Structure formats: structure tokens, C-alpha cells
Amino acid sequence: MTEVDRLKQIAVNMQKEQLSKKELIVQQTSVSVSDEEIDGMDRLVYNHCLNKKTFREFTRLSPITFQNRIKQAIEDGVIPEPIYQNKQHLFTRSHIYALLKHWGMPTYRDNYKPRVIAVENQKGGTGKSTTSALMSVAAALDLDTNARVLLMDLDPQGTLGQGMISGKVNEDTIYLTAVDIILGQFESEGEYASLSNAGYTDRDIILNSTFNTHIANLDVMPAFSTDERFHDLFWQAESDDMKEKMITRLATEVIPVLKEQYDIIIVDTPPQESPLIWAANEALDCLLIPISPREYDFASTTNYILTTSQRLESLPSKGKNLLWSRVLVVNHDEKSKPERDTIDKLSRTVQDRLLSSYMVHSELVVAASALNRTALDVAKSEKRVSNKKYDETVNSINSVYRQVIREIKAISTKQSTN
Structure with a gap:
């Protein structure tokens, strides 16, 4: 047996031991999502x-x-x-x-159109998933906006959505990712096909594929490693027409159904240029680009923005669906002179598309991640960091969220034509 053959055998062995989507989610939700309880409450x-x-x-x-x-x-x-x-x-x-x-209190939907916000950057480690989670939780906690929020994970290698599922998972729960749903129209076998054959409509399947979280108006649609097959099936497609249908199904058939139920849909994306990113770009209304203020991140983000702007023009919608795009500085150490210099460079080049608020580098974010939470899910009384550091972190996150939601609302009024 050659070394290559041995690697193939190892992969087969590992596949046999790998948990299915259902097994993984049931395992995660059978354990409390937090590290402790308060008088019996999570x-x-x-x-x-x-x-x-x-x-x-x-x-x-x-x-x-x-x-x-x-x-x-x-x-x-x-x-x-x-x-x-x-x-x-x-x-x-x-x-x-x-x-x-x-009590009939005002909701987001009373005055504003639902929006899809994709969080993207092809460089790994830019805080993309952290930003997606924080913006989702912040939106769900915003009583004034009173929106229904969905966090959609499109990163096959990510566990963002899986980690936020809470509550008991029922036997009849639908275990499908966004990619499973997209490919459901193109695959003759699998859970989507089984549900379809059992009489479920596409709309039924889409609306029942989201999971509850610890916040009443925040749901998640997790990703799974098998979502990687989207790329293989795309490149193996028999015609350009089929490729286009795979790219546009999220935008034309899945998102419209989700917008019936959710006001703000935040999409965490994979960190590479790929057909799955193209599908996300075809489906988005808004694009948020997180960047750490370091020189190598500046260079990689420059390449990403250049590639993405060209790609948007080549997609079926020609980029006309993109209504709002902003660059967000994250993980910023305010004491670092090189980082401040990079932000100056961003101000000169990104100009009015650079958000004036930013997220600071924080031990609280790291501590929260270790607890499988966001920084907004940690109470000051838990003393994970000093009170000063806690306030700095939470204030910076909320400042970013407030600026983002104000700008999203400004381009989403029901009187506007977009």
C-alpha cells in the first residue's frame, strides 16, 4: 500500500466515525450551552x-x-x-x-424592509465569524428595533451556527443546512429529497430548517462539513445554465421565503473565493467587511475588495442587488501606533465606506469564545475581565451595531424604491 493509498484509507476510516448533522447537534444540545446555572436557569x-x-x-x-x-x-x-x-x-x-x-408594540417590519447582510473577507482570522455573531446578538437584544434575526452560517469549516443552538431538539427536527436546501433541487438523494418525497414543499423545508437560540427572536441556520460538496457539484455541473441556477437559488428561492419570517439575516461566509461566496453575493443586500488594522490584513483585504467588485459585476444580478457596503475595523489595539497608521490609511482609501466606529481588541471576546458565547452574552458580574475592560468592549460593540443598524434602516424604509 502506497502512502497515498494509506491516506485514502484513513479518510474512509474517519468518515465512518464522523457524526452526522443530527448526531452532532443532538450531542451539543444535550449539554447546557453555558458553563453554569443561576437558581436552575441557564x-x-x-x-x-x-x-x-x-x-x-x-x-x-x-x-x-x-x-x-x-x-x-x-x-x-x-x-x-x-x-x-x-x-x-x-x-x-x-x-x-x-x-x-x-401589546402590539412597533416592530422593525412596520417601517423597514428585511435585509440580508453578508459578512465577508477572504483572509482567515479577520474576526468574520465573531463579527457575525456579535451583530446577530446585538440586533436580537435591540428592543427598540424589535426585529426577528437569523444568523445563517455558510462556512462549511465553521461551527458558528452549531454552537448557538439551544433548547431541546425534537425527533422530527429537520437537519438541513442552507447548502443542503440550495442543492435540494439538484440532488436526487438525501434528506431534502426524502422530505420532498414525503410531501413537504420547498417553503416548508426552508422555514423548518432553522434552530432556536438562547434569545427568543434570534434563530440560526448552521453549516456542516458536508457543505463543501457545493463546490464539487458546481464545477461538475453539465451546463452553464445549471451553474447559474445553483448560484441564484439562494437569492431567488430561499432568501425570499426566509424574509417572510426574518427581518435581519446575517450571513457568515467562507474565507475564500468560491462558488458558495458567489451565491452569497448574489443573495445579499448589504456587505460588511471586517478588517484587523494590520499591514498584511490591509493588503489581503485590498485584493479581496478588488476581486469581489469584479465578481459582483459578473454575477447574474450584475451587483445591482448590493445596496450598502462598509469596511469595519475590528480587534483594534488603540495603543498601537502601527495600527493607528493603518486606520489612517483606511480612512484615506476607503473614505466614507469606512465605519467610524470600531471594535476594540479585548480579552472579553477571547474569554467569551472559550465559553461558547459572544461578549454580549457575558454579564459584568461574572468578572471575566475588569469592569473597565468590560465596559470598553461592550461599548465598542454596541457603538458599531448602532451605526450599522442606523445605516441599514436608512436604505430600507418602505417608502424607498430599493
Whole structure:
């Protein structure tokens, strides 16, 4: 047996031991998604609770009116009793969003069109997945915007979406990735084909392929390593017409269905120029490009932007679907003179497409990642970093999110023509 033959045999052996999508997700969700519980409540859920005073102030209701409405909502079965702890009532995000809906509070969709925001950079290690997760969580926690958020993972080598799934996974759960759905129209075998043969419509399959997270209005659509086959099937396609259908199905058939249910769809993408990136670029409305302010990142991002601008013009939509694009500085050490110099260079070259806010380099982000969370999922009281570092990190993340959502809303009003 040659060494090449031996490698082939190793791959076969490993495939036999590899968990399926279902087995992997069931295994992950059978363990608490956080490292601890607070009085029987998952730490992630607890960290995002609001006490009665904070929630009431958000609603702008008088204390008596608020109390009466809460009492009535409990009697009507809209929410269970709030959690009572340390002499205060706590409302989970599930409580809060159920009440906002029941009370007819304003939503994102009342005034704005749903948007797809792709987070891209072909260089690995630019903070792409971290940015995707942070923007998704920030959007889901934004009560003023009150949007339904979906995080779609299109990176076959990534585990972003898988790590955010929470709650019990039922036996009849559909275990399909976005790539599985895209390829469902082109593959005669597989779970998509089985569901289709069982009478499920394409729309049914799409809407039932998302998973809940620890935040009531944030869902995820995870990726899986088998999504790599998209590239092989694309290059093996019998005709250019079939290739175009593979590239456009996400934009023309999948995203429109998801936009019926979600207001903000954030797409984490693979770090390479590939047919899967082309499909994402054909489906996006907005493009967010994270960059670490270092010289080698500047060079690689320059190449990425040049390649992407050319690629967008070659896609079926000719790039006309792109309504908004911004470059975002991430992982910035404000004390570093070389990094400040790189930001100056970005200001000169990217100009008004460079977001003025940025994300600072932070130990909190690293600590949160080790806990399988985002920095926004960590409470200050957990003391993972100093209070000063905690505030700096969270403030920088929220500053970026606020700028992004303001600009997205500005190009998404229902009176606009786009």
C-alpha cells in the first residue's frame, strides 16, 4: 500500500466515525450551552433578563398600567409568571418578546424592509465569524428595533451556527443546512429529497430548517462539513445554465421565503473565493467587511475588495442587488501606533465606506469564545475581565451595531424604491 493509498484509507476510516448533522447537534444540545446555572436557569438566559423596573421604563407605561397589563397577560396565558429572585421580578427575553407582540408594540417590519447582510473577507482570522455573531446578538437584544434575526452560517469549516443552538431538539427536527436546501433541487438523494418525497414543499423545508437560540427572536441556520460538496457539484455541473441556477437559488428561492419570517439575516461566509461566496453575493443586500488594522490584513483585504467588485459585476444580478457596503475595523489595539497608521490609511482609501466606529481588541471576546458565547452574552458580574475592560468592549460593540443598524434602516424604509 502506497502512502497515498494509506491516506485514502484513513479518510474512509474517519468518515465512518464522523457524526452526522443530527448526531452532532443532538450531542451539543444535550449539554447546557453555558458553563453554569443561576437558581436552575441557564446562565445565558439569565444574563439577558430585565428586571421589572427596566422593562417598564422601556414600555413607557405607568407603574399601575404596567402591573395590570402583566397580570392580565399571565391570566391570559401569554407568559408564565416572571422569575422572582433576590427580591425582584425578572423577565426573560421570551417573556419580553411575547409581551411586545401581545401589546402590539412597533416592530422593525412596520417601517423597514428585511435585509440580508453578508459578512465577508477572504483572509482567515479577520474576526468574520465573531463579527457575525456579535451583530446577530446585538440586533436580537435591540428592543427598540424589535426585529426577528437569523444568523445563517455558510462556512462549511465553521461551527458558528452549531454552537448557538439551544433548547431541546425534537425527533422530527429537520437537519438541513442552507447548502443542503440550495442543492435540494439538484440532488436526487438525501434528506431534502426524502422530505420532498414525503410531501413537504420547498417553503416548508426552508422555514423548518432553522434552530432556536438562547434569545427568543434570534434563530440560526448552521453549516456542516458536508457543505463543501457545493463546490464539487458546481464545477461538475453539465451546463452553464445549471451553474447559474445553483448560484441564484439562494437569492431567488430561499432568501425570499426566509424574509417572510426574518427581518435581519446575517450571513457568515467562507474565507475564500468560491462558488458558495458567489451565491452569497448574489443573495445579499448589504456587505460588511471586517478588517484587523494590520499591514498584511490591509493588503489581503485590498485584493479581496478588488476581486469581489469584479465578481459582483459578473454575477447574474450584475451587483445591482448590493445596496450598502462598509469596511469595519475590528480587534483594534488603540495603543498601537502601527495600527493607528493603518486606520489612517483606511480612512484615506476607503473614505466614507469606512465605519467610524470600531471594535476594540479585548480579552472579553477571547474569554467569551472559550465559553461558547459572544461578549454580549457575558454579564459584568461574572468578572471575566475588569469592569473597565468590560465596559470598553461592550461599548465598542454596541457603538458599531448602532451605526450599522442606523445605516441599514436608512436604505430600507418602505417608502424607498430599493
